Amino acid sequence: MITRRRTHFILLWMLRATALAAPVFAQQAPASSASTAMPEMDMGSMPGMDMLHAQHVNKTSKPATPARATSAQPAAASSSMGGMSGMDMGAMPGMDRSSTSGMPGMKTSHGQHSAPAASSTSTPAAPVLPPGPADPAAYLAKLEAMPMTGMDMADNPRFGKLLINQLEATRANGASGQAWDAYAWYGTDFNKLAIRTEGDRAGGRVEAGDIEALWSHAIAALWDTELGVRHDFGIGPDRDWAAFGVQGIAPYWFDIEATGYVGAGGRTAARFKAEYELLITQRLVLQPEFESNLYGRADPAWRLGSGLSDASLGLRLRYEIRREFAPYIGVVWQRVFGGTAGFRRAENKSVFDRQLVAGVRVWF
Template identity: 40%
Template sequence: MKRIPALAFALVAPAAWAQHEGHDMSSMQGMPGMSAEEHARMMQQPQPPSPSPALPPPTAEERARAFPDLDGMDMREHMDDDPFIATLAFDRLEAFRDDDANGLAWELHGWAGGRRDRFEWRSRGERIGGDTRDGELELLWSHATGPWWNRTLGVRHDFGEGEHRDWLALGVEGMAPYKIDIAATLYAGEDGIGARAEASYDLLLTQRLVLQPRLEADAYAGHDAPRDSFEAGLRLRYEFTRQFAPYFGYEWSTTGMHGGGAGGHWVAGIRGWF
């Protein structure tokens, strides 16, 4: 009968040793006084799961099964990273009263093309008392130099009561930090050179009510060149939709655009695009 405990110990010892074989016993060092109960609780803690093996990349047959041709309705053929898009925008289409005469001012632009390269056109000017003053038309090629900036190159034609002039145009346009829209253009003509800088910012008072301050400076040099001018405007618009927003505001200018000198007037108009 004395051989039974020895035999039981021989059978249980390998299993106990296998249970403790996967544990790092180095963590037990430096823990004097740990009881058997505490040691048992520590041994019962769940071990971190082993990392799952990496999945192999899908084969061509698996891709074909995942994206089958649905009788000519395979959407992969219709997906384009650079689609052709065309738009027309009315940045300013407004009425005002100046020198006891009714006036109408416009600033339009449109473009057609892709994300990186597109054809762009712009027009601006005003009519006072039925006569067109300082009208402009620009035809430009626009190339994206980054996610926020475009480079433009083209021609500009002046029309109206003043001299009809033609210019080469080179500029940049885009969005500066703090979401400030900026455009700067250099002009070169037969009788002079010029430059224009514009900046505007949309301040959201509510989800639909937007206050827009705007600055513009024009400078020219040469024989029979347009006069220098500076404009500052503040317009408050209400966006019924993103495509349609009536507004009113006040604009102040120094020379040229409103018959010379300096002065300001109230404006009311519509902003939209489609």
Template identity: 45%
Template sequence: MTARLALLLAIGTATPAWAQDHAGHGQMDHSKTDHGTPPPPPADPAVSGTDLPPGDAPAPPVPMPHAADGIWGADAMANSRKVMMADEGGGQRFAQVLLDRLEWRDGGYRWEGEGWFGGDLHRLVVKSEGEGKDRFESAEVQALYSHAVGPYFNLQAGVRHDSRPTPKRSYAVVGVEGLAPYWFEVEAHGFLSTRGELTGRVEGYYDQRITQRLIAQPRAELNLSAQDVRDTGLGSGLTSAELGLRLRYEIAREFAPYVGVAWERRFGDTRRFARARGADAGGVELVAGIRAWF
């Protein structure tokens, strides 16, 4: 009677066992060599099969070599094993070229895009952005190593080169990009030029689906500088900001034309420097462009 009661209790506690901690049953625990406590014999013959609670025997050691090697030979198996374990087991590499913005605006043009190559965790990213009217006003390219540091974020480091404005500049780059709560795509990068100038850029956007294919994208970008950079017209502090709202229609996932508005403004000394050389301090523009990837 006591044994039967104990068994019933054991069943009662084992059934919702997933709510409990199984740390003691880790399947790769090789430290024990005994065979554990065998489960109690069923006192009630009506309780059998899957109604019986499991015991706590230790896991066996992990065997090597592979069983198939003994039949077909290790050499014959080597290549197919590599394919199965890596090439078809999560180790694939992919590439994408994304033209996030290729747009026309008030007599000028602007582009921002990136290409990447790599797997789930490690990627090489090449980014480029710039703008111009009759000729390039700014043009930059970055080459970054991107490493997944969590479910949503990547740490990035590499180099950046600006061919415009002149004089040309090169930078070391460190930053993060990823998906923030509430589905905001965000990125922040710091740039240290070969001349010792420290600048930064923070960007974010949000894709608001209006329908399955019509998407409104508010977007913000802030540029910062730790010091005045007179020959590129930057003053220290917040140098410029841009807010945009673009409405795109995804004819296909890979191809979406858009229209929108962009508001741009320079701040502080940057604004003063721009005025001094006769450039405007910013304003509102209509934009039209395409977003495409392949």
């Protein structure tokens, strides 16, 4: 009797312990085991879920307000729904379907995992243009009649330049001297006033020099005509000439000057000059120069014969410390011809000279 009562007591104690331990094991079990034990659940059969099921069937109907949980619905029922598969999260009021894409194990109403929501890019609105004038012709006429003070473009401005091409000391046959060659102008690209001068000095006095004032007018690209006067000064009496000629850049970038002169008493003369700049480097420049003078009649006061009077060829090598300032060294060969050579021989002077030169080239 006692054994039977003891056995009954042990069985009751085991049943009670099992009932108390069941909720603890249910909470510690993983979601995968719960989903294996319960693969699918009819959400419509759960208390309070029939309204959600009706909303899933009829998508066009307005979502019903979810019923509040009562005391009859245990709180454990809602907590056990976390690991259930097949649950339509999109049908729940207030639940965004795109927010379930990052939750593992959540499925859409069609049983497929939800894709990440695509980022929407707003298209910029087109600018709103102001309405055009009602009468375009009248509008343009009004614009043309408006004063445009200060809006004119200076496409032909005035500007000037001073170039001292040669300012040098010379040495020939044991004698020292100086020489110069300069050119200045002011005006526009089409018309300008030009002043040029050249000459040489020896023994403390100017042997031969001239200065010209010319009106230069453009007749073509890189070519100008010149018209003006020339004045000679030096060992002979002063001479005045009317001057006319052309100046410009010939093919292959040769700088050319060709000028004719007419003086008093039927005197005539001509001068031809050609220069070229050979860039050895960006700063080191070799400049060859050729010049010749011709006279229509002899001028004993200036010891000049008729015809080709003289010719010279010079080579000057300069280094441009700046573009505006360049020292140079060089050599110049000079030769006189015809009647001019006869005057030189009569004075026991050489008809051919070789000069060593050193100077500076400056422009402003």
